[in-house]
Amino acid sequence: MSRLTTGALVLYKIRPARVIEVTDKITIELEGGKSKRVRDKDVVLLHPGPLSDLKQLTPQNGEVEENWELLEGAETDIKELSELVFGDYTPAMAWASWQLVAEGIYFEGSPASIHPRSADAVESEIAERNKKAAEAEAWEGFMQRVRSGAIIDEDRKTLGEVEALALEKRENSRILQALEIQETPVNAHRLLIKTGYWPANESPYPRRMGIDETIPDHAVPTLPEEARLDLTRLPAYAIDDEDNQDPDDAVSLDDERIWVHVADVAALVTPDSEMDLDARARGANLYLPDRVIPMLPPQVTDRLGLGLQEKSPALSIGFTLSVTGEVEDVEIHPSWVRVERISYVAADQRLQEEPFAALLAMSRRYRQRRQQAGAATIQLPEVKIKARDDKVEIEPLPRLQSREMITDLMLMAGEGVAGFCQSREIAVPFATQAPPDQLEQPEDLAGMYAYRRYFKPTRIKTQAEPHAGLGLAVYTRATSPLRRYSDLLAHQQLRAHLKGGAVLDIHAISERIAQSELGSMANRKTERVSNDHWRLVYLRDNPGWQGEAVIVAKEGERTTVLLPSIAMEARVRIRGEAGLNDRIRLKPREIDIPDLSCYFRVV
Structure with missing residues (x-):
């Protein structure tokens, strides 16, 4: 009991x-x-x-x-x-x-x-409990300030965990848990904006992608003394966008011989040097609307950018073009050139003059050959987005003959270098692309939008394979060594061959390609989402904005449109009759910058 x-x-x-x-x-x-x-x-x-x-x-x-x-x-x-x-x-x-x-x-x-x-024990216990009580009181005060969006300087350290989540450096946050907010980078971004921890236009994507945002500052050696072909007698033109800061290619015409001059970056950036290793890790320049993060020290561009000095060192690629548009008789030399810098718009106004008229005719002949080989002519809207002092400008890129001409001349040079290296068994990074399941030549925007999706991404390989989108049997990128590591790698191989030195073998090239592609892929994704971010900032800051949209795909009432003036793809619901390539007018109804989303309505 x-x-x-x-x-x-x-x-x-x-x-x-x-x-x-x-x-x-x-x-x-x-x-x-x-x-x-x-x-x-x-x-x-x-x-x-x-x-x-x-x-x-x-x-x-x-x-x-x-x-x-x-x-x-x-x-x-x-x-x-x-x-x-x-x-x-x-x-x-x-x-x-x-x-x-x-x-x-x-x-x-x-x-x-x-x-x-x-x-x-009592004294220690009381002290510990007082400490916890003070911490709890401070936490509650902090949380009240966070909820009201009025933080003080002392709060910034505590909010560091939310920033780490927003940058995808951690997966959880005590603060978001306490607020009963789902722990996602987007929600963390929203809270940081709400509290003023981040400015309203903060673009977190470079840090989120793990981009090295520092500007390279390695010591740049002097240009080596060496024999160079003197081509200063030929007028040479670096044709690019008006605000271009890294001119690394120019063109000349010597009777029937085309010369594509490229900044001789490999003369200063040698394999496995500090500059080379850093550029390899970065993969390419990172072009953001609010800044440019170069892969090489700015001093390299200052010394080697074509047209930035009275006389520029270059690696010049000379070739002729057959009547059927084939690149022939390729020669490559370290050279001296005298370059005039002009914009695409200015060049477009001089296409009736020589040498521009002849170069334009040759580029058209070359393009015709590529199109007959299945090259895709896809001209989707393009814009240039600039963000300066929190002011965003979006400038559509006009379809200029000069731009298309330069594109073809650079492709000629890349094809010529690829063939030159292939015939001499010089390992270089070849740009390749598998063909689509069926070949088309779409002429309207909806057709181009659909056809683009049939293509697989361009791959950089050590084996020469066709590039279906360009209509080329062999191609390497070799005209942008100031801003793209694969081009610099090709130049390093060319210089070693031309000087009679040892070139890197295919395994070393493959390893370098793999290393640089990691940085290049991160850059491409960062550029894409950063452009999306600043595009939405532009729409938010222009509340009366309306724009014409072109219908490029339909599935019932769900319609995909392109807005050419801001180069943006969107999805809207449209009731009634509306067909592909029809034009409608839209305006934003809801913009969510942290989520990178914008919902439009028809006006």
Whole structure:
């Protein structure tokens, strides 16, 4: 038979309970009126009672510290502690006494064996609890400021965990958990904007992608003394966008021979030098709307950019073009050139003059040959996005004959270099692309949009394979060594061959390609999402914006459109009759910059 009687106060786990029946088991009443049958050993007696209602266990006032000191080094029980601290032993006082023990500041033990804690332990415990209380108070104040979006400087360190989540450097955040917000980079981005931790236009993508945002500052050697072919007698033109800062190619015409001059970067950036290793890791220049992060020190461009000095060192690629558009009689030389820089717009106005008229005719002949070989002519809208001092400008790129001409001349040079290297067994990075399942020559925007999706991405390989999109049997990129590592790698191989030195073997080239492609892929993704970000900032900052959209795909009411003026793809619902290539007018109805999304409506 149990020692307990009806009405006794017992401790069940950590809660008070009242005994309401004693048989083979004990029936107890818990706070809230719920009853439960338990074993005798499941409860501990605090007071024999009688206790008629648990609500009688009210808070008690007593002399805790004085009696803690009085009991120093002694042992007591719940009855004696209750009498000492509260002056009597009632159920309410017994429960208050046990709470003192459970609190663990001055006393510890069980109801039958209670010990006062040492002075050092009490002092340490109180200090620790005060510290936690202060931290809890500070946390609550911090969370109130976060909720209201009015943080102070001291809060920035704490919000660092949210920034790490926004940058995909961690997967969780105590702050977002406390706010009951799903822990995603997008939500973290939103909170950082709301609180002012980030400015409203913050673009996190370079950091999120792990981009090295530093500007290379390696020591740049002097140009080596060497024999160079003097081509300064030929007028040479570096034709590019008006604001281009790294002119690395120019063109000349010498009777029937075309010359493509390329900045001689490999003359200063040698294989496995510090500059080379850094450029290899970066893969390419990173072109963002708000800045450019180069893969090489700016001093390299200052010294080698074509037209930036009165006379420029170049690697010049000379060739002729057959009547059927074949690149023939390729020669490559380190050279000196005298270059005039002009814009595409200016060049377009001079296409009736020589040498531009002849170069234009040759480029058309070459393009015709490539088209007959299946080259894709896909002209989707393109724009240039600039963000300066939080002001965003979007400038559509016009379809200029000069731009198409230069593109073809650079492709000629790349094809010529590829053939030159292939015939001499010089390993270089070849640009290849598998053909689509069927060849087409779409002429409208919807057709081009659909056909583009049939093509697989361009791959950089050590084996020469066709590039279907360009309509070329063999091709390497060799005209942009200031801004693309694969071009620099080709130049390093060419220079080694031309100087009679040892070229890298195919395995070394393959390893370098793999290393540089990691950086290149990160750059391409960063450029794409950064452009999307600043495009949405532009739309947000121009609330009255409306634009013409062209329908390029349809699936029921779900329609895909292109907005040419901002080069943006969007999806809208359109009821009624609307066909491919029809034009509609749209305006934004909801812009979510952290989510990189914008929903449009028809106007």
